Structure formats: structure tokens, C-alpha cells
Amino acid sequence: MELERNQMTTWEGYVNWRNKPALRGRHGGMLAASFVLVVEILENLAYLANASNLVLYLSQYMHMSPSKSANNVTNFMGTAFFLGILGGFLSDALFTTYHIFLISAVVELLGLIVLTVQARSPSLKPPACDSATTLCHEVSGGRAAMLYAGLYLVALGVGGIKGSLPTHGAEQFDENTPSGRKQRSTFFNYFVFCLSCGALIAVTFVVWVEDNKGWEWGFGISTISIFLSIPVFLAGSATYRSKVPSGSPLTTIFKVLVVASLNGCFYRNSSRSAVKNMTSSPSNPHSSRKAGGKETEAPTNSLKFLNRAIEKNPMCSSIDCTVEQVEDVKIVLKVLPIFACTIMLNCCLAQLSTFSVEQAATMNTKLGSMKVPPASLPIFPVLFIIILAPIYDHIIIPFARKVTKTEMGITHLQRIGIGLLLSIIAMAVAAIVEVKRKRVATHSGLLDDATKPLPITFFWIAFQYLFLGSADLFTLAGLLEFFFSEAPSRMRSLATSFSWVSLAVGYYLSSAIVSIVNSVTGNASHRPWLSGANLNHYHLERFYWLMCVLSTLNFLHYLFWAIRYKYRGTGTTTE
Numbered sequence: 001m002e003l004e005r006n007q008m009t010t011w012e013g014y015v016n017w018r019n020k021p022a023l024r025g026r027h028g029g030m031l032a033a034s035f036v037l038v039v040e041i042l043e044n045l046a047y048l049a050n051a052s053n054l055v056l057y058l059s060q061y062m063h064m065s066p067s068k069s070a071n072n073v074t075n076f077m078g079t080a081f082f083l084g085i086l087g088g089f090l091s092d093a094l095f096t097t098y099h100i101f102l103i104s105a106v107v108e109l110l111g112l113i114v115l116t117v118q119a120r121s122p123s124l125k126p127p128a129c130d131s132a133t134t135l136c137h138e139v140s141g142g143r144a145a146m147l148y149a150g151l152y153l154v155a156l157g158v159g160g161i162k163g164s165l166p167t168h169g170a171e172q173f174d175e176n177t178p179s180g181r182k183q184r185s186t187f188f189n190y191f192v193f194c195l196s197c198g199a200l201i202a203v204t205f206v207v208w209v210e211d212n213k214g215w216e217w218g219f220g221i222s223t224i225s226i227f228l229s230i231p232v233f234l235a236g237s238a239t240y241r242s243k244v245p246s247g248s249p250l251t252t253i254f255k256v257l258v259v260a261s262l263n264g265c266f267y268r269n270s271s272r273s274a275v276k277n278m279t280s281s282p283s284n285p286h287s288s289r290k291a292g293g294k295e296t297e298a299p300t301n302s303l304k305f306l307n308r309a310i311e312k313n314p315m316c317s318s319i320d321c322t323v324e325q326v327e328d329v330k331i332v333l334k335v336l337p338i339f340a341c342t343i344m345l346n347c348c349l350a351q352l353s354t355f356s357v358e359q360a361a362t363m364n365t366k367l368g369s370m371k372v373p374p375a376s377l378p379i380f381p382v383l384f385i386i387i388l389a390p391i392y393d394h395i396i397i398p399f400a401r402k403v404t405k406t407e408m409g410i411t412h413l414q415r416i417g418i419g420l421l422l423s424i425i426a427m428a429v430a431a432i433v434e435v436k437r438k439r440v441a442t443h444s445g446l447l448d449d450a451t452k453p454l455p456i457t458f459f460w461i462a463f464q465y466l467f468l469g470s471a472d473l474f475t476l477a478g479l480l481e482f483f484f485s486e487a488p489s490r491m492r493s494l495a496t497s498f499s500w501v502s503l504a505v506g507y508y509l510s511s512a513i514v515s516i517v518n519s520v521t522g523n524a525s526h527r528p529w530l531s532g533a534n535l536n537h538y539h540l541e542r543f544y545w546l547m548c549v550l551s552t553l554n555f556l557h558y559l560f561w562a563i564r565y566k567y568r569g570t571g572t573t574t575e
Contacts (some may be wrong), residue, residue, distance in 0.1 A: 013489070014171070014241040017098055022241035028172040035236030036072050036169035037194045040101075042229035043165065044104075044198030046112065046222040047158050049206035052378055055357050057215055061119075062147065063126055063136035067518070067530055070512045076151050077350070078507030081500040083159020088162075088167070089496030092249050096242035097168035097493060101158055105230050108157025112223040114150035118143070120216035155228075160411055163497040166191055170484050170496075171243055176410060178407060181485075185408070186393055188481040192473055193389035196382045203378045211373040244319035249328075249484070249491040256329040259321050260309035299323050303330045328488040331568065332495065335486055338479075338565065339498045341558035342416065344474055344551055345423045346506025347513065349468055351547075352378060354510070356461055358535050359437060363458040372458070380462040381469015388473060412482035413562045419475030422557055424551045427465035431544035433460045441536045448534070517543060 005391040014022040022028065038209060050057075054076065058069040087104060090096045124143055129136040139147060168307030169187055174180035210218030228523040299307045309321040360374035400409030441447045479499045514530050521539075522528035529539040 011241050013244050015096070015243070015244055017237040017240055027241035028174070029239070030172075030183060030187075032172040032236055032239035032241070033169045033183075035233060035239070036172075037187075037190055037231045039101075039229045040165060040191060040194040041201075042225045042232065043161055044195045045202045045206070046108065046198075046226040046229070047080070047154070047202075048378075049197045049202035049210075049218060049222045050115070050154070051080075051223075052203050053207050053210055053357070053373070055354055056361065056374070057210075059358075060230045061125060062139040063129065065533060066358055066535060067514065070358070071514065073354055074350050074507040074511045076155055076383065078504040078511070079152060080155035080158040080161060080504070081502075081507065082502070082504030083156055084163035084497040084500030085159075085494065087160035087163020088493040088495070089163075089248070089250060091167060091249075091493035092245060092491055093247060094245055096245065097164040097171065097464075098140060098237075098240060098242045100164035101168060101233060102125045102230065103155045104160025105226055105250065106157070106231070107160065108154050109223065109226050109230075110217055111150050111153025111155075111157060112148065112226060114153060116216055116219035116223055118146050118150065119214070135324070159500070162500045163493060166480055166492040166499075167496045168240070168242065168486065170481075170492075172241060174265060175485075181407065184484075185397075185481060188477050188484075189389050189393040191480070192477045193386060196385040196389070196473075199236040200382045200386065201377060203376045203382065205437055207373045209527060228286070229551050243489070243492070246490040249488075249494045252325050253329050253332060256309045256321050256326055259319055260306045260394060263308040263311050263514060267401060297328050300330070303333060306330055306333075328491060331488055332484060332491065333496070334565065335483065335495070337561040338413070338416070338482070338558075339502055341420070341554060341561060342475060342479060342499075342502045343505045343509060344554035345420055346503045347509045348423045348506075348547055348551060349472060349503070350428055350507045350510035351544075352381075352468055355535075355540060355543075356430070356464065360458040360461045360541070362441075362454055362535055363437065363456050363461070364453050365458045374458065377458065377461055377465055380465045381472065382467060383475045384469055389477075390468070392473075393514075411567070412478045412485070413565060415474045415478030416482065417555075417558060417562060418471070419478070420469040420551070420555045422467050422471035422474065424548060424555060426464050426471060427544050427548035427551055430464035431541045433463060434544060436460065436543040438536065438541070446555065447536050505544060513547075514543075517546070527571065 002421060009024045011022040011027065014027070016022045016027055039531060052075070055066075055069045055073045058064045059066055062069075064072065068343045074391055087100050095103075107190065124146060126137050126139045126143060156441065166188070169191060170184055173184040173187065175184065206218050206221050209221060215254045299310060309326050310323060356377065357374050361376050365374055385466065397409045401407065403409075439445070440454050444455055446452055446454055468551050476499065479502070480496060483495040483498050484492055518528035518531050522531065529542055532538065
């Protein structure tokens with residue numbers, strides 16, 4: 001009797017931090033997720049404190065050109081987010097999200113220690129510029145190796161954390177109950193809220209320290225922050241539940257695709273018909289996946305070519321694929337177009353850490369008697385997110401639920417679409433502001449003098465930050481929850497990491513677009529749009545208009561897929 005009672009109170013498929021069965025009432029819930037939210041504040045503070053200001057560190061202290069500094073920042077941030085897929089993969093395949101976070105935090109800590117030591121020691125940085133000739137020697141050799149080693153250790157740690165932490169928090173809620181799903185939705189909203197709280201501290205206090213006290217202090221604060229996140233995370237160990245790893249999701253995807261292809265070729269070449277009763281009719285009540293991630297009894301008719309993976313083929317009889325595996329791969333393939341459509345938005349977001357910071361650096365950054373660091377500009381979207389996130393969760397969503405009579409109120413895809421639309425507006429605003437900035441530079445006679453601030457306040461740049469920050473709130477929170485709720489339970493960490501991979505590809509694409517634009521415009525004119533040491537000579541407004549056009553085309557592409565997408569989860573359907 002006691003054994004039966006214990007079995008009834010366990011979370012099936014979940015373990016606690018000691019790898020013993022997790023218990024209902026003791027593990028999971030909002031208390032467990034609260035530790036994750038606090039850790040996210042510390043983690044994002046450590047990461048963004050450096051990333052938001054890194055372009056100036058590379059240009060002013062490592063003596064890289066503005067375009068090279070911008071590309072190095074986008075490559076660093078892109079790599080950090082792309083490695084999120086590694087963290088997600090390991091969380092699903094080999095370890096729990098609990099262990100991946102701890103390992104990743106230690107790796108990021110090591111990288112920050114390396115950067116702190118280099119920033120503190122003049123011998124580990126390139127010599128100062130010659131004041132007479134303004135000749136600067138770019139960082140090279142062992143100094144460059146140390147710089148990149150520190151940066152990419154941080155990137156590896158950040159990737160592991162991004163790929164495991166949001167999933168670990170979302171795992172604490174029971175998805176089989178409406179209250180659990182609502183709590184999970186609230187968690188994702190507050191995850192972005194806490195991410196923004198860490199960013200607020202990073203782009204104000206830490207950036208001010210970097211600009212006024214030295215970069216060794218800025219890196220030091222980041223080091224302390226990520227160090228503190230470890231004991232805070234461990235403090236919640238007794239309350240966590242973690243999904244038991246169920247093998248490599250990538251292996252499952254690869255196996256289904258390969259077997260379906262081989263079986264398709266076999267049946268086509270041998271002129272044999274497929275197994276007639278292997279697919280179900282649309283009216284079959286068992287032909288669609290249930291909301292708890294339960295296994296289907298027969299494959300669905302969507303992406304029917306994958307159903308061949310279930311058929312028997314004498315040529316590969318040793319490889320078996322189950323209906324569950326086939327349906328899991330179908331779900332992954334269906335969300336990929338949505339993932340692809342968010343890349344352009346993140347390409348626009350990359351400008352917040354690169355050209356926008358460099359624009360602000362040429363302007364009047366005084367606020368009364370205080371001089372505001374250009375890298376503190378993200379305070380505008382961050383403050384907006386901090387204000388909007390609770391309003392969205394406690395006012396807008398309950399109202400939307402009453403109006404739409406659905407559990408979600410505003411669907412994940414609708415949130416993502418709003419974000420994409422805001423990114424179009426942001427790029428148009430950015431282009432208009434740059435036209436004004438250059439007009440002021442021309443009229444004031446400072447077009448060729450990049451050493452003096454322009455007589456125009458940096459608050460003009462805040463408008464593009466505001467729209468892009470709003471876009472980030474709608475899209476990131478919607479995308480995280482979309483991937484988590486739509487993905488098979490065995491692939492959730494990997495699927496959620498797609499949100500960060502989208503950021504990564506966006507940053508890489510930003511670097512690629514800059515290179516392509518320079519290559520094309522350099523051949524068509526005497527000066528490439530985005531080349532040289534003086535930002536006033538750039539045609540940045542044309543670049544922003546190009547991004548606006550590309551974002552518009554991307555939004556139309558998104559509408560094509562979003563309208564046709566059918567949700568699999570409970571409470572998210574728009575039908």
C-alpha cells in the first residue's frame with residue numbers, strides 16, 4: 001500500500017537533483033522556477049554588461065576599426081547564442097538541464113577571469129596610440145589569442161546556460177493542467193522580465209564603471225555576478241524536478257529522415273505499394289498527438305513521406321522507427337519555417353550592439369552635468385520591457401482570454417508577428433534618425449572630424465532602441481514558449497534552444513550583410529557604404545533602409561507560414 005502511494009505521488013519521467021524520482025507537492029512549481037528567474041538576472045547581467053559595450057572596448061582599447069569591431073561583436077554574440085543548441089542537445093540526450101547549467105556557469109566564469117586579467121594588465125593589451133601620428137597598432141599575436149580565448153570561453157558558457165536554463169524553469173510546471181500551462185506562460189513572460197532586469201543593471205551601472213573606472217572593473221563585476229549565480233541556483237536544488245534524458249534527439253531526426261528516404265527509394269524502384277494500413281484517415285481519433293505528448297497509435301497524414309520510415313524494408317530491417325519517433329520529427333520540421341522567419345528580426349537586433357552604439361558615440365551624450373556612456377542606450381527598451389511585461393501578463397492576457405474565449409488569449413504566433421512588424425518600424429526610424437544625424441554633422445562642419453561630439457542629443461537613437469526592444473519582448477517570449485509547448489517532450493531543450501540559434505544566425509547574417517553591402521557598393525562606387533574609420537562617411541541610412549525592405553519581405557514570408565500552422569497543444573488553437 002505504501003509503495004502504491006509513493007508511485008502515485010511521483011512525477012513520471014522526472015527526477016530530483018539526486019537523480020531520484022521527483023515527488024508531487026515537493027518538486028516543481030513556481031517556487032522552484034523562482035530560483036531560475038533570480039539566476040537569469042545574474043546570468044544576463046554578466047553577459048550583457050560586456051556584450052553591450054564590447055564594440056567600444058575592441059575599437060578603443062584593442063584598436064580595431066569600427067566595422068571590424070562590429071563584426072567581431074556580432075560573431076561573438078552569434079557564437080554564444082548558436083552554442084545554445086549544444087546546451088539544449090546535451091540536456092535532452094545525456095544530462096539534465098540542472099547539470100548543464102552548472103557546467104556552463106563554470107566555463108563562463110573561467111572565460112571572464114581571462115578577460116579580467118587581460119584588461120587589468122597593460123602588458124597584455126596593445127600599446128597606446130601614438131598621440132602625434134594617431135597611429136594605432138591593432139591587437140595581435142598572443143594578446144589577440146588571449147582575447148579570443150576569453151571571449152569564446154564566455155560564449156561557450158553562455159550557450160550552455162541559454163540552452164538549459166529557460167527549459168529547466170519551464171519544466172517545473174504541470175503541462176497537463178490548465179493552471180500549470182498558465183503558470184508556465186507567466187514564467188516565460190517573467191523570464192524575459194528578469195532578463196531585462198539583469199540588462200538594466202548591465203547597461204547602466206556596469207557600463208558606467210567600464211567607461212569611468214576601467215574595463216578590469218567591468219569584467220570583474222561580471223565575474224562576480226556569474227559566480228554568485230551558482231550558489232543561488234544550488235539553493236533551489238531541493239525544489240527542482242528535471243526531465244530524464246531520453247537519448248539524442250538529433251539521432252532520432254536523422255534516423256527517421258534516412259529510413260524514410262531509403263524506404264521511398266526501395267518501394268519506388270521495386271514498384272511495390274506502401275503498406276496500406278500504415279497511415280490513418282483524418283477522421284481517426286488516434287491520428288493526432290494528444291496534448292500531454294502521448295504517443296499516437298497511427299501516423300498522421302501531414303508530411304506523409306515520413307510515414308515510410310515505419311514501413312519494413314529488407315535492405316534496412318535492422319533499423320526500426322516507431323510512430324512516436326516519426327510524429328516527433330514531423331513536429332520539428334513544422335516549426336522550422338517559423339524559426340527561419342525570426343532570423344531577420346534578430347539581424348536587426350544586432351544593430352543595437354554595433355552601429356547604434358557607434359552612432360551614439362559621435363553625438364552629445366550629456367544628460368545635464370552627467371555624461372552618459374553610449375552603451376547605456378539599451379536602458380530605453382529594457383525599461384519598456386520591465387514595465388510592459390507585468391502589464392502584459394496581468395492585464396492584457398486576462399482581457400484577451402475573455403475576448404477570445406481561449407486559454408492563451410494571444411497566441412504565440414500572434415506575439416511573434418507583432419514583434420516582426422515592430423522591427424520593420426524600427427529600421428525605418430533608424431534610417432530617418434541617421435539622415436538627421438548626418439545633416440547635423442554637415443551643417444556643423446564636423447562631417448570630417450570624428451573626434452568632436454555632434455551638437456545633437458543621443459536621445460534620437462533611443463527611438464530605434466524602443467521599437468526594437470518592444471519587438472524583442474514580443475518575439476523572444478513568444479518564441480520560447482512556442483518551441484517549448486509545441487516540441488515533443490524528448491526534444492524540448494533542443495527545440496527551445498532554437499530561440500537562441502535564431503539570435504545567433506541573425507548576428508551572423510548581420511556580419512554577412514555588412515560584408516556583402518561593402519563588396520557590392522565598393523565595386524559600384526569609390527567608397528563602400530560601411531567602410532572607413534569615420535562613421536560620418538558611412539552611408540548607414542541606406543543600410544538601414546535595406547534592412548527595412550528585407551524585414552518587410554520577411555514579415556510577408558512569416559504570414560504565409562503562420563496562417564497555415566496548426567497548433568498541437570491545448571489552448572493554443574486559433575480555430
